[in-house]
Amino acid sequence: MNDHFSPDWEADSESHHFVETPPETREGKLPRPSTERAAHIAAIVLAVLATLYTFYFARAILFPIFLAVVIAFLLRPLIRLMQQIHIPAVVGAGVLVAGFFVIIAMGVASLIGPASQWIEDAPAMLSDLKSDVNSLRQPFEKINEAGAELEELANGDKNPAALEVQIEEPQRSADTVLTMTTSFLIGTVIFICQLFFLLAYSDQVLDGAVGMLPDTRDKQRVRVLFAEVEAAVSKYLATYTVINICLGIAIGSGLWLIGMPNPALWGVMAACVNYVPYLGPMVGITIVGVVGLASFDVGMAIFAAGIYVLINGLEGNFITPMVMGRSMSLNPILIFLSVLVWGWIWGVGGALIAVPLLAIYRIVYRHFTEPRAASLLLYPASEVPEPAASASLAKS
Numbered sequence: 001m002n003d004h005f006s007p008d009w010e011a012d013s014e015s016h017h018f019v020e021t022p023p024e025t026r027e028g029k030l031p032r033p034s035t036e037r038a039a040h041i042a043a044i045v046l047a048v049l050a051t052l053y054t055f056y057f058a059r060a061i062l063f064p065i066f067l068a069v070v071i072a073f074l075l076r077p078l079i080r081l082m083q084q085i086h087i088p089a090v091v092g093a094g095v096l097v098a099g100f101f102v103i104i105a106m107g108v109a110s111l112i113g114p115a116s117q118w119i120e121d122a123p124a125m126l127s128d129l130k131s132d133v134n135s136l137r138q139p140f141e142k143i144n145e146a147g148a149e150l151e152e153l154a155n156g157d158k159n160p161a162a163l164e165v166q167i168e169e170p171q172r173s174a175d176t177v178l179t180m181t182t183s184f185l186i187g188t189v190i191f192i193c194q195l196f197f198l199l200a201y202s203d204q205v206l207d208g209a210v211g212m213l214p215d216t217r218d219k220q221r222v223r224v225l226f227a228e229v230e231a232a233v234s235k236y237l238a239t240y241t242v243i244n245i246c247l248g249i250a251i252g253s254g255l256w257l258i259g260m261p262n263p264a265l266w267g268v269m270a271a272c273v274n275y276v277p278y279l280g281p282m283v284g285i286t287i288v289g290v291v292g293l294a295s296f297d298v299g300m301a302i303f304a305a306g307i308y309v310l311i312n313g314l315e316g317n318f319i320t321p322m323v324m325g326r327s328m329s330l331n332p333i334l335i336f337l338s339v340l341v342w343g344w345i346w347g348v349g350g351a352l353i354a355v356p357l358l359a360i361y362r363i364v365y366r367h368f369t370e371p372r373a374a375s376l377l378l379y380p381a382s383e384v385p386e387p388a389a390s391a392s393l394a395k396s
Contacts, residue, residue: 052341052345055345056344056345059345059350060186060187061190062346063187063349063350064187064188064190064191064194065190065191066353066357067191067349067353068190068191068194068195068198069194069198070237070353070356070357070360071100071195072195072198072199072202073230073233073234073237074234074237074238074241075096075100075195075199075234076199076202076230076234077231077238078096079092079093082095089199089200089201090200090201092199092200093196093199093200094196094200096199097192097195097196097199100195101192107268110264111265111268114264114265115262115265117261118261118262209222210222210223229363229364232363233359233360233363236324236356236359236363237356237359239323239324240275240320240324240356243315243319243320244274245271247271247274247311247315248267248268248270248271248274249267249271250267250311251266251267251270251307251308251312252264252266252267253267254308254311255288255304255307255308258300258303258304258307260291260295260304261291266284266287266288266291270284270308270312274312274315275352275353275355275356276339276343276351276352276354276355277316277332277335277336277339277355278332278336278339279339281308281312281316284308284312285309285312288304288308289302289304289305291304292305330355330358330359330362334358335354335358338355338357338358339351339355341354342354342357
């Protein structure tokens with residue numbers, strides 16, 4: 001008779017009734033408490049928040065270090081070339097670091113004149129812009145007057161509250177400037193030292209890390225994988241830098257042809273802000289449009305902004321995908337979130353290196369991790385990466 005009953009039921013000898021066997025008895029183990037899972041999730045959230053706070057709190061030290069890592073990946077191939085012609089890495093690193101800062105100094109010096117001229121002409125240009133804006137606001141003056149009358153009726157005869165005037169002491173402003181200057185100098189020193197050491201002694205660091213591996217084949221695999229990651233990252237950064245330089249030259253030339261003041265300044269700006277996808281071009285278009293309104297009439301201002309939109313659109317939709325290929329494409333959602341997070345943590349500098357850092361992580365992920373659920377965010381739709389490292393390890 002018991003054969004007709006489910007095995008999940010057992011007979012009670014005293015009451016001659018059948019009772020359901022508890023799940024933990026059938027499976028041989030207790031179910032995982034929900035509180036343990038909630039505590040695990042809470043620990044992960046707290047760890048992420050603590051990490052973000054650490055990056056934000058230590059930004060004066062961490063940002064120069066991360067920036068040096070990005071620039072080091074860009075300059076490492078040159079160190080390889082110098083080593084092939086028997087130039088020591090230490091000497092090559094010193095030459096590259098000095099040359100890098102000489103180029104930056106020359107670029108800044110060439111832009112000081114246009115920037116100073118623009119700052120000098122800015123009051124007059126803003127005055128003209130204000131006149132143009134006031135002329136555009138004339139149709140809405142009646143609406144503003146009606147709103148003011150309604151506000152007076154709502155306030156009645158109440159006297160407006162007295163304005164509190166606070167005079168900032170000059171000493172506080174001087175202290176603020178001194179603090180910012182000191183932080184900038186410290187960050188510059190950290191960046192120079194870190195960049196030099198990464199270029200000069202990264203091979204020794206890699207040798208020390210590989211030396212701890214017991215198997216000779218594992219040592220060779222790690223060296224090959226590190227060379228692949230370094231080559232891919234440096235290629236991406238170098239290609240993207242060349243594209244941005246060409247973009248700045250094209251935009252600056254287009255603005256020069258229509259008589260835009262200081263076209264070289266706006267070309268350099270376009271090349272720099274293009275490192276920040278989506279947000280950078282929007283900022284550049286807005287600035288060019290505002291300067292165009294202050295320099296020309298409305299039609300020419302729209303034309304100047306249109307030049308920026310046209311050239312940037314060609315670069316973003318045709319040139320960069322064609323040159324970089326699908327292998328270096330990134331998910332737009334993750335790009336946007338990366339720019340927001342790093343921009344919030346480290347300001348404008350963090351937004352500028354957000355995409356290079358994301359590209360570095362993507363290349364490392366591609367070489368060392370099997371594509372799983374995280375690929376849905378890390379990679380664009382329909383792109384399934386091949387785990388190069390896993391494949392090479394499996395073959396061996």
